Amino acid sequence: MKPFAYVKAANEHQALAALTRERGKVLPLAGGMDLVSLLKDHIAEPDRVVSVKGLDATITAADGGLRIGAATRLVDLHQHAVVSAQYKALAEAAAEVGTPQIRNLGTVGGNLLQRPRCWYYRNEEFACLKKGGARCFSVDGENQFHAILGGGPCHIVHPSSLAVPLIAFNAALRIVGPRGEKQVPVEEFFELPDRNLYGETMLRPDELVTHVILPPARAARSATYEVRFKQSHDWPIAFASVALQMQGSTVAEARVVLGAVAPIPWRSPAAEAVLKGQTMSDALAVKAAEAALADASPMSHNAYKVQVARTAVKRALLQAAAATA
């Protein structure tokens, strides 16, 4: 790996001071679950690495919801009493990340900001679009795990497990930077490759995600359903997080978000519209799942993901509806 300077930030102020405006030159390090492999594989070659492990790693009640420090470890998130009781979809997603080792070191911020797992992006030999190269190798290559929605010109799927339920709960991120601090809905945080080819989010190199702001759960029934091939360490083929506001057996309001199907966490207003005001049933869940994937445009080898994603949406809906609020 390329040698770099190491800065340990004791607080937000120090962390921000260590960042720069130039992309890729200074990178924050939290659990290191993603960054270290990027460094070792020469995918990232920063001049400076800033440790942000020392930043807020607590989960506190705030405004009827929760305020989660970005340095919170995944294990602490999914074992948190309020999270597992009121934000089931989030707890379930956190519990499915990687392996126990990864959950014991990986952080909330790191999970949201990890880079794509596309094997063309991750292998140095491929000078792919995202790395400044001329082509996306997945288009006529090995694209069985690539995007079925929102792809082009790069066809990654976003790897974050947490972003998907966070959007289902309409969470926001607190971002600090040289121009002060702001709150951005998680849904608006991620950017498609046709808008942002070299990154996956709106975060600028001199900014830092410090907190996740979860609004009140409002007794939402929620679930995350993940389909993966191996039961041990493996990435999902597709998954879905849903949050439902129920009135009796009627869906008053629904948020349906899909993961591992698009370059960003993929919210489906079409599926939500199908559900709104209807009585939950197997048939309704199937209909919503079909609506969620209606616009899918699979590549040469990933059409099966459409069926897998439909199943994930259907099962997440039924699981949520059956769950206690």
Added chain:
Amino acid sequence: MADETARAEAEGQVAEVAAPATANPNSPYAWPKESRLLSTRVNRIDGTLKVAGKAKYSYDMQRPGMLYARILRSPHPHARVVSVDLGPARAMRGVKAALTIVQPGAKVMYVGDEVAAVAATSEDIARDAIRAITVRYEVLPFLATVEQALRPEAPAVFEGGNVKESQVEEEGNLQAGFAAAAHIVEQAYNTQVQTHVSLETHGCVCEWDGDKLTAWASTQAVHGTREGFATSLEIPQANVRVITEHMGGGFGSKFGPDVQGVTCAKLAREAKAPVHLLLDRREEHLASGNRPSAYARIKAGVSADGMLTAFDGETWGTGGAGAASGFPLPYIYAFPNRRRVHKDVYINAGQQRAMRAPGHPQGCFITEMLMDELADRVKMDPIEFRIRNLPPQAPNAMWREYFKIGAQRFGWDKRHATGDQAPGPIKRGMGCAANRWGGGGRGTQAQCEILPDGGVVMRCGTQDLGVGTRTLMAIITAETLGLPVSAIKVELGDSNLPFSGGSGGSTTAPAVSPAIRVTASKALQELAGRVAPALGVPADQITASDGRVHVKGDPSRGLSWADACRRLQTTPISVNGQWEAGLSASGTSGVQFAEVEVDVETGVAKVSRILCVQDCGLVVNQLAAESQCIGAMIMGVGYALYEDRILDRNTATMVNPNMEWYLVPGMSDVPAIDIMLMNQPERGVIGIGEPPTISTAAAIANAVANAIGVRVRSIPITPQKVLAALDGERAGGTL
């Protein structure tokens, strides 16, 4: 490589040693009829070391002043090396040696082919240094897939052609065979390229002392690797010592020093310092061997009463750049009329090496899938159908019996007809498959010392691949000398010890066990001679049991082991012995059963349980033999469902050279495993390392078909393939 089996294995051939099928009960060293330790469950004598992380593998070896080396590998699938400039690497601080592996003018044949190497004071510096080497390549046309290589317009990449056709194997009268058939199945099958994924990677630590080389290597053949070093470096074998104290798996891929071993030795010589060169995971996948793929187009016939009539098979596969891809077909079952032709297809990818039962899993998968399809045509239970078509029963061909007892144990009577009719998305199914293997061995020498303080040392230049050979030596020595296992000190894994061959072809136990038995017996005879005067009987009337050396049949007339040894005074006993015929044999048979759950809405298949019924002659250590079965079946689960070396079709570059996307089963993917080990003490010792992996994937694939009612004729059985097969069925596809 001195040992023929190991050589055959290293070349990727199907290794089966021709040896007698039974032991000789009249051998002077015959296995005891009533054993104290043999066939019991004995914990590994090095188990505590390993669990505590104290066992030192070659990878762990640290020497004073040791350097770390890395290899620069080709980024191109096919290119001529025009020039290599090591200068920039040599100029880096901390770099102590550098060399070119491919000389200018020569070619690299796959992504990952070795080009140059560097040794430096840290691994980081070595990694940076190989990136500083400047190589100019003339990039040449390449073949990334079998399909590309088979195209008539494919560029001529390999000398002598991209495709090598084998001779036609033919027996009987094919036309008559098909005429006698009531049903004919014509289908295509395919298996993937699987890599070995040894947890300890390939490589060694090399250290020179003057003109003498010591290599701590991760190898399946300490003696073969000594010979390999001597030949490659043009030094006397006497100047080379290879040590493998503990080893983290090889599965057929680790027989010689390899390019990295020789490179390591050369770097160490140049740097005048010990050098550590062990590969990383990516290099393991790219350049340290694999199981070749197999493709088959089969036409087979069955009579109305369920007898096989004809088999016509065209097969091909790739072992990578210029390497073979053969496998036995049809497998086990008796097709009276048959023809088979095979093509080796070369592509620009890492070469195959022997991998756990080379060829057999491919042949087994294709044949056993076909058997179920034929059984379906004649509406016959798959086991009944198999039993009708098996070759005659023999000690090394017990499938009929094993299918019956296995079926009972597994609950085969609860198996439904093809296609689980149960409501809901989860479909369950059962499948079965048979296997055969050689597993004979020979040619091992050993030395036993009995010391005046009662200590016993058994030495043998074999190696323990992680399978329990060290414990096997201790058990046999202890059994023979009437001592507890803990009383025996075992030395192995060193080419300075008496010769033993490479550990391939499941030959280690049948090669080593007789040598240990003979040597320990001879040592005991010598001890008997020394204490005979004290006991007042001739030496041949003396034996040892329960920690005593005594008159045969009368344990009270004797000495404690310690007292007997004390009579050696200052001269220990040191005897050499070697393998003798009559204590081991060759030829194993086994069958396996699998039950799976397939989610037809996601295509995800999961193996819920597997049973293996397996023989291996006389079981030396029940625990270790079961452990072999467990590991082999887990590997079979990976072969059936997960593992696949995926090359990008446009660049011939592997996209999953890691354990993130090259999927191997983890704890949660391992099914409930049941083992029926069929002890055949009268046959002597036979190896079991390979046979239990052969049938697992075939049994699982048949179980998947039984569950979902459509066949996935290609492994690994991914969700993609399951859903595609189900879509085909909905569109009117065949069973």
